[in-house]
Amino acid sequence: MGPRFPLWLQTQRSLQILELYEAGIVDTAPKWFWKWASHIQTINLDNNQISGDLSQVLLNSTIFSIDSNCFTGQLPHLSPNVVALGMSNNSLSGQISSFLCQKMNGRSKLEILYMPYNALSGELPHCLLHWQSLTHLNLGSNNLSGKIPELIGSLFSLKALHLHNNSFSGGIPLSLRNCTFLGLIDFGGNKLTGNIPSWIGERTHLMVLRLTSNDFFGDIPPQICRLSSLIVLDLADNRLSGFIPKCLKNISAMATSPSPIDDKFNALTDHIIYLSYREDILLVIKGRESIYSSILPLSLNLSRNNLMGRIPEKIGVIGYLESLDLSNNHLSGEIPRSIINLTFLNHLDLSYNNFSGRIPSSTQLQSFDDLDFIGNPELCGAPLLKNCTENEDPNPSDVNGDGFERSWFYIGMATGFIVSFWGVCGALLWKRAWRHAYFKFLDNIKDRVYLATVLKLSWLRYHFRRYRISK
Structure with missing residues (x-):
């Protein structure tokens, strides 16, 4: 349709839906267009090169989307009729407060505000309270600053x-505890700090938690394992320490088939008109x-932290995991054999840790690049070039996690023997009457055994003689 903006639009009087997605338009939107557009219910101008200043524009369409264009200036004004607004990937600038604090003739119905990849600046103001109908808020990849206000939980x-x-x-x-329908939290790439709060485990609908590239520290809270719907956990590039929670195997969504998982993520889809x-x-x-949008890979990324200890032995329970990145930590020990059960894994990175022993053998693991295991001097076996000697071959029981349990079995058995031994001997040492009775009992047993043995031998000799005489 392009490259010029279609002038014939202004002759259309009964149009309700305008769809000019990827129409090849490389032009400035004419001034008449905005007044004309105020009577159109749905407008989609995505993926063109349309330019213009939106500072003085009043939008009235129920759905208005101009993603991936060349619009400039400050954000436009809205009427209460706007339900979905998409303006991502433009060159819009100015303070976000000017937009959020605008006066409106009526209560806003806005549900979807999608404005990533612009140059918006400033802090989130208290006026955010006026947008109670919001269900999807995306202000990513801008120049916003300050603290995330507590009022966002309203x-x-x-x-x-x-x-x-x-x-x-x-x-x-x-205050985010109040947002009980949250299915996605993406705070990655900021300057956030502190501990990951344990209450986050209360958000049972949460499917995506992305906190990568911040300054969070402390342990990964075990309450995170209560997030049974979680399909993406990305905590990479922070200062997290401690151990990987063994209970990660309890995240049931990562252990079910991909098809229903896509349906779960699509539950965040909103339908407005068409x-x-x-x-x-x-x-x-x-x-x-x-x-990633409709098809979301099951992903666990804990890379570039200060985590230590072993990979949980039962990591293989998360059977449908597609991406696992534990690189650049201080993890040690052998790679658990159960990892071969991750048959859907198409990305694995265990590089730059302190793993040792043989890489478990499976067609899948050996198909990964040696760079996915590099930086572990004590690790051997394919796909690494370092061959394993017999001394480096791990005990099979240890690989399956039985070595640890066997050690405790022997410790328990020895403890039981010591307690039982001293329970009997100690009583005999301290109680004289018990001691006399005990040894009298032993003497009686000895006499009975001696008498039984003598009688048995006499019976055998008697029958042996009779046998020889009869011969």
Whole structure:
């Protein structure tokens, strides 16, 4: 249709839906268009090169989307009729407060606000309270700063919250406990600090938790294992320490088949008139940053932290995991054999830790690159070039986690013997009457055994003689 903006549109009087997605338009939107557009219910101008200043524009369409264009200036004004607004990947600038604190003739109905990849700045203001109808809020990849305000927890209907790639500081606000429908939290790429709060395990609907590239420290709270719907956990590039929680195997969504998982993630899809709004998430897999939407890989990324200890022995229970990155930590010990049960794994990175022993043998593990295991001097076996000697071959029982349990069995057996021995002998040493009775009992037993033995031998001799005489 392009490259010029279609002038014939202004002759259309009964149009309700305008769909010019990827129409090849490389032009400035004319001034008449905005007044004309105020009578159109749905407008989609995505993926063109349309330019123009939106500072003085009043939007009235129920659905208005201009993603991936060249619009500039400050954010436009909205009427209460707007339900979905998409303006990502433009060159919009100015203070976010000017937009959120605008006066409106009526209560806002806005549910979807999608504005990542712009140059918006400033802090989130108290006026955010006025947008109670929001279900999907994406302000990622801008220049926003300050603390994430506690009042954000007043947006009770939120299903997805993206504030990634900004300069937010402070911690995760406690008030988010109030947002019981949250299915996605993306705070990656900020300056957030503190501990990962344990209450986050209360968000049973949460499917995506992305806190990568911040300054969180302390242990990974075991309450995170209560997130049974979780399909993406990305805590990479922080200062987390301690051990990987063994209870990660309890995250049941990662142990079920991919098809229902896609359906679960699509539960975040909102349907407004004819529009289906799908959530997306930015993930780093195989060293590449990619945006995933309808088909979301099951991903566990704990790389670039200070985690220590072993990989949980039952990691293989998370059977449908597709991406596992534990690189650049201080993890040690042998790679558990159960990892071969991760048959859907298409990305694995265990590099730069302190793993030792033989890499478990399976067609899948040996198909990964040696770079996925590099930086572990005591690790051997394919796909590494370092061969394993007999001394480096791990005890099979230890690989399956039985060595630890066997040690405790022997310790328990020895403890039981000592307690039993001293329980009897100690009583005999301290109680004289018991001691006399005990030894009298032993004498009686000895006499009975002696008498029985003598009688038995006499019986044998008697029958032996009779046998020889009869011969």
